[in-house]
Amino acid sequence: MTTDNQFIFRDEDTNIELFIKREDLIHRFVSGNKFRKLKYNLLQANAENKKVLLTFGGAFSNHIAAVAFAAKADNFESVGIIRGDEIGDKIVDNPTLSFAQQNGMRFKFVTREAYRQKEETDFIENLKAEFGNFYLIPEGGTNDLAVKGCEEILTETDRNFDFICCAVGTGGTISGIINSTSPNQKVLGFPALKGDFLKNEICKFARNSNWELINDYHFGGYGKIDENLIAFINDFSEKYHIPLDPVYTGKMVFGVMDLIRKDYFPENSKILMIHTGGLQGIQGMNIKLKHKKLPLINTHV
Incomplete structure (x- = not known):
């Protein structure tokens, strides 16, 4: 393209x-660099026969919104690990999270301290225990x-x-x-x-x-x-x-x-x-x- x-x-x-x-x-909805970053990751997730995409982002993350829409369009489930546990009850007031939720994304809200552990093995293993064998897309989508x-x-x-x-x-x-x-x-x-x-x-x-x-x-x-x-x-x-x-x-x-x-x-x-x-x-x-x-x-x- x-x-x-x-x-x-x-x-x-x-x-x-x-x-x-x-x-x-x-x-x-999946515009600019988000389209580019997700293109080959979605193909890889399909190749690995993964059914769930899991990723990370803040409350107004372009990446979170794009992953949610792209996942639904390509028949994946999606999970967003969201920075800031204080916003868990404020989804209705947040246009990004509301959009992601409308496209089927499930959320796990974590403290900022816990969020900093997002690349650590133990943290990822705990997420696998909770959400299954997902395909992990890093914060911002960069890999x-x-x-x-x-x-x-x-x-x-x-x-x-x-x-x-x-x-x-x-x-x-x-x-x-x-x-x-x-x-x-x-x-x-x-x-x-x-x-x-x-x-x-x-x-x-x-x-x-x-x-x-x-x-x-x-x-x-x-x-x-x-x-x-x-x-x-x-x-x-x-x-x-x-x-x-x-x-x-x-x-x-x-x-x-x-x-x-x-x-x-x-x-x-x-x-x-x-x-x-x-x-x-x-x-x-x-x-x-x-x-x-x-x-x-x-x-x-």
């Missing part, structure tokens, strides 16, 4: 051209098969771009992109969260060294947002008719356009931004923004 590259603008002073790859249009799927984001027609830019969560998407670039291309990753651990995570999967993380646009950390970013997302969607999510792609696009203004990119550069989807998270973010009496993200694009 290929997706279109949409032209954004050309800077007259530097002749820099900016495009965005609309991975968000792949599927209404070797996910990276394989993300290697299909770029196509031959994308080799004429000098820079490929994408948001970074767990590192799987950017790793797949790095692996499918040409040596003359540079990949810029824009982490959505604070911390230096991402570089090591990417190095586990990336086979090339033509990449760099830009750590200046996380807006305070994962899920953090301010009025400047809200205004940017709303202005961008109004001008270009492209919705951006506030956790990942919105921050990346803000960063790329800010770097263009700061002359980071050489003249005549062709830049491709990857829209990784995640738009289901806007509804949940707007609930938070409303509570904080902040402007809302426009959903009418």
Whole structure:
């Protein structure tokens, strides 16, 4: 499956051209990098004759919503181990969890302390005792098969771009992109969260060294947002008719356009931004923004 590259603008002073790859249009509910990451994992689960998909995520996780829908569509059962035991009785107020539940996902809510044990053998064995012989998909979906799927984001027609830019969560998407670039291309990753651990995570999967993380646009950390970013997302969607999510792609696009203004990119550069989807998270973010009496993200694009 290929997706279109949409032209954004050309800077007259530097002749820099900016495009965005609309991975968000792949599927209404399993969009962007979630579609790519799940593609080969679902095939593997079928090959292993597993009937249950089990994964991990937070209360507003794009991954949780995508796994729930994809599981139902492919006749799997699904289980979500959700970070935060205090939200177990608040599903009805959470659009992400409500959607996942409507698509058949069962939940186990655990404390944040217990959630940090999600990769430990004893923790996994206890889950197997409770839910049976499931197919495990890591938090965010990143594993070797996910990276394989993300290697299909770029196509031959994308080799004429000098820079490929994408948001970074767990590192799987950017790793797949790095692996499918040409040596003359540079990949810029824009982490959505604070911390230096991402570089090591990417190095586990990336086979090339033509990449760099830009750590200046996380807006305070994962899920953090301010009025400047809200205004940017709303202005961008109004001008270009492209919705951006506030956790990942919105921050990346803000960063790329800010770097263009700061002359980071050489003249005549062709830049491709990857829209990784995640738009289901806007509804949940707007609930938070409303509570904080902040402007809302426009959903009418």
